[in-house]
Amino acid sequence: MPNTLLANVEQLGAYMQTTLASGDPSAILYLQIASGMVRDALQQALDAIQDDIVTLDPINGAYIVLPELPVVSVTQLEIFDATQGTWTTVDPSLYTVSTRLGIIAGRPGCGVFWPPSPGSWRVTYSHGFVTDSTPIDGFAQLPSSILGVVLGVAARAYSSPVSIESERIGGYQVKYAMEADGFSAIEAKTLAKYKDATIS
DSSP: OOOOOSSOHHHHHHHHTSOOOTTOHHHHHHHHHHHHHHHHHHTOOOBOEEEEEEEEOOBTTTEEEOSSSSEEEEEEEEEEETTTTEEEEOOGGGEEEETTTTEEEEOTTSSOOOOOSTTOEEEEEEEOBBOSSSOOTTOOBOOHHHHHHHHHHHHHHHHOTTOOSEEEETTEEEEOOBOTTSOBHHHHHHHHTTSSTTOO
16 A cells, blocks of 8 residues: 555644644654554555556456545446457446446446456556645545544654553543554544445
């Protein structure tokens, strides 16, 4: 998966209500770790990637599930002819695309033999979110809720690098309720809604 940060040092400083140097190595490291944790939890790259080419295994020779969401657009679908050893581009009118679910399905009875073999469908498509301030036509910005999780994880690590779960100052005590995967309960709940196929 990409190694780009899902949040920047300036955003982390604003989240923590402090000023951080743009090249602060600890801030960058914790943002890298937090970005990786969120990607791992969602099993998605999240970055905006244009014209990504993937070769996929069809399900029942009828449809494929694209590995990265959200799907912005599908540029091309090709199917492999094992007898000829060639790839053939399929007319878009002969298949349907659900950008919400990331599913491409061949239309039945259209005169096309949809190959069932593993690796016999190839797709060129664009997917993901804009993760910085530079807009990309057609791509949505990374949801603020996902950004908040990245910043929350990074801020905790920056403030308490030894992962202290609670601290007391005089009569004041703060306890950080953390799940086993490193996210707070509310962060885990936030990510959970993006784990199904309707990520958007």
